[in-house]
Amino acid sequence: MEKREGTFPRNTRQIGEPGQGTRVFIEDYVYTYLRQLAGDKLTCMRTAVLLGHHDDSGVYIQGALEADMGQERGKWFSNEEWSEIFRNVQIWFDGLEVLGWYLSNPGFPVTLTDELISLHRRHFPGQGTVFFLTDILENEEGFFRQEENGLVPLSGYYIYYEKNERMQAYISRQHGGLSIEPEGVLTDRAARFRSAMQEKKEKNSQRRLMTVLYTACTFLVMVILVIGVTMINNYDRMTSMESALYRISESLDEETEEDVEQAAQEENRLAAEEVAEKTDMQTEEALSEAVTPKAEEMQEEVAAAEEQQSTEEAEPERYLVQAGDTLLGICRAKYGGDEQLEEICELNGLEDSDKIYVGQTIVLP
Numbered sequence: 001m002e003k004r005e006g007t008f009p010r011n012t013r014q015i016g017e018p019g020q021g022t023r024v025f026i027e028d029y030v031y032t033y034l035r036q037l038a039g040d041k042l043t044c045m046r047t048a049v050l051l052g053h054h055d056d057s058g059v060y061i062q063g064a065l066e067a068d069m070g071q072e073r074g075k076w077f078s079n080e081e082w083s084e085i086f087r088n089v090q091i092w093f094d095g096l097e098v099l100g101w102y103l104s105n106p107g108f109p110v111t112l113t114d115e116l117i118s119l120h121r122r123h124f125p126g127q128g129t130v131f132f133l134t135d136i137l138e139n140e141e142g143f144f145r146q147e148e149n150g151l152v153p154l155s156g157y158y159i160y161y162e163k164n165e166r167m168q169a170y171i172s173r174q175h176g177g178l179s180i181e182p183e184g185v186l187t188d189r190a191a192r193f194r195s196a197m198q199e200k201k202e203k204n205s206q207r208r209l210m211t212v213l214y215t216a217c218t219f220l221v222m223v224i225l226v227i228g229v230t231m232i233n234n235y236d237r238m239t240s241m242e243s244a245l246y247r248i249s250e251s252l253d254e255e256t257e258e259d260v261e262q263a264a265q266e267e268n269r270l271a272a273e274e275v276a277e278k279t280d281m282q283t284e285e286a287l288s289e290a291v292t293p294k295a296e297e298m299q300e301e302v303a304a305a306e307e308q309q310s311t312e313e314a315e316p317e318r319y320l321v322q323a324g325d326t327l328l329g330i331c332r333a334k335y336g337g338d339e340q341l342e343e344i345c346e347l348n349g350l351e352d353s354d355k356i357y358v359g360q361t362i363v364l365p
Helices: 028-040 079-092 114-123 165-174 183-233 235-314 327-335 341-348
Strands: 012-016 023-027 046-055 058-066 097-104 130-135 140-147 150-153 156-160 317-320 361-364
Touching: 023 028, 028 046, 028 058, 028 097, 028 130, 028 156, 028 165, 046 079, 058 079, 058 097, 058 165, 079 165, 097 114, 114 130, 114 150, 183 235, 327 341, 327 361, 341 361
Parallel strands: 023 058, 023 156, 097 130
Antiparallel strands: 012 156, 046 058, 046 097, 130 140, 140 150, 317 361
């Protein structure tokens, strides 16, 4: 049922954020049919022409005709195909106009490419036409609207509900007289295919990981070989360096032992000197203690002897001349020689040694 100009559907469901500009409304039977169309062949692209009308309130998509044009995009929407499309429009959706087209592209992101933009500009050139692009595997979809500056993505749209007998009849004919398939069946098919695609992606990821690991292992082996060759080439140099280090170590050890021995000897010498010094001091102290009394006695004896000697020296020996004595005979008798003769003369004031007399006292040296 066509909408009156300027009317707004009562029973709607908002998808995304449609905004305040020109809005897109797609009837629920049309939306369900397009999802089933995409789910029937999850590995192929599926196309359809969108039908309906537009007014000041927005674009209303009330029908969809499958356009089975193969997988070569360069041959899409040929004259023969447009003739078949218009024939089916007159049969099933008479009175509705072409609003745009639909593409299911499984496994590819919902983004515009230069080829898609060129297809839309060439076959749906009017301003306000729409392009509905989906990826059933990732459950992603998006509407694009033709503006003066090209196709512009829309941030949301509306799904509205009505009886839509023409779309139900077309769906029944497409399914061989059966009613429309529940959405849960389509969901299960898509889930199974997504699971298979996920397993395939995981296998590819594992294969890439094994390739990376193999490359890394090969590189590691090459590095180890290079290091091994370098070590073999430098073996002689390392051996000579080790010998030099060993000699230096031995030299240092010998010098260290000599220094230690000299230090020990010096320490022993100093200790011996200190012990000897202490011993001498102790000996001197002991001797001093032991000898002091005897030394005092000896000092007293020496002092007495010296006093006696000084007394004897103070009182020289005297001789009384007897009859028949001569000074020479007295000297020889007293000293055993005549060497003291002159000294006796000097002590007694004698000028002539032969002139002495009896009873004279002579001082002897």
